[in-house]
Amino acid sequence: MSVRIVIAEDSLLVREGVRRLLDLQEDFRVVAACADLPELLAAVDEHGPDVVVTDIRMPPGFADEGIAAAIRLRSSHPGVGVVVLSQYAEPAYATPLLAGGSAGRAYLLKERVSEPRSLVEAVRAVAAGGSVIDPAVVEALVADSIHARSSPLATLTGRERDVLAHIAQGKSNAAVGAALFLTERAVEKHINALFAKLGLGPEPDTNRRVMAVLLYLSARSGDASTR
Template identity: 75%
Template sequence: MTVRIVVAEDSLLVREGIGRLLDSQPDFEVVALCADLPELLAAVPEQEPDVVVTDVRMPPTNTDEGIQAATQLRTTHPSVGVVVLSQYAEPGYATPLLAAGSGGRAYLLKERVSDPAQLASAVRTVVAGGSVIDPVVVEALVADSRQARPTPMDALSPREREVLAGIAEGKSNAAVAAGLFLSERAVEKHINALFGKLGLAPERDVNRRVMAVLLYLSDR
């Protein structure tokens, strides 16, 4: 079976180079070369490709058009695979690409294009419903997920955070209350609530206000 491919890349030289590289494979046929997102979205229903190979950034905005195309095609042409090529090992691109599932999607760094076998393999994997994520991108995703792990501070309400911010500034309950237009009683309730959410149970030798401030500062 011949794999029909649409290539989208705003650089003429890169676009032509990728097209020729893919056309050199005996089972591939490049059916359209596109320079921007509108051309790409028009070519898919016209050419009915099996796979789209697209740059992550293209006109009209040069931001994330490749990701936009992949997202839209999941709805309009779910059988079409997408291989995104990027210069950036950026979780901000890879995460939305894979948000609805990794099947039929690939994210490769452009440097991999210098090895025709890697790009061809990615295209074949995507056609078969699999996925390919560049190892460098995987490392970036893992690092990003570690940074995004929840902390005790995530449990606090916006008002409790405001109260704790006041405490961190060295304010008394009365001063915090005045700054937030609350009663001292309300501030005390918020403080007791945030102590509980932060797991700061009453202990004789532990100043809970100090511990709460330390948690607040470590989260910034």
């Protein structure tokens, strides 16, 4: 049985290049080639492919349509494998793709298209329910994980992070409590706990709040710079 494939890529040259490469395989059959997300979803409904090979960015938004399609297909067409082609070795893209499980999912850098064997093997792997992650993406995921664990913010509980996020907006304890449905006393306990975990202490509370907010904003800036 042939592996039935739908391609989604807004660049005509890349789309046709991928189509020709896959059509050279005797056990592959490209059943549709699409230029945007709506066309891709319609083609999957119409043709019921085994695998989708999609660009990560395409119309209408040129954001993360390939990832969005993979997430949607996991529930609407769980038997369809997805190979995402991207220029970016970014955890911000790879993590949501793999959040529901890596089975039937591949994330390759577009430069691999120039290595026909890599793309062909990735299609075969996801068609069989396996997964393939580009080595550069794996390195980025590991580095991101190490960075997250090394940050002092990693020691905070989810509720303490919520409290700190509201403090960073300049809210008083009473306002934080109202936003999170906590008593002012509970907010104070969370703040004292996060001060201790962040090593802020025994300075005046005003100074500790400022330092905590600076740590929070620095961490967020570092996360954004890696995307």
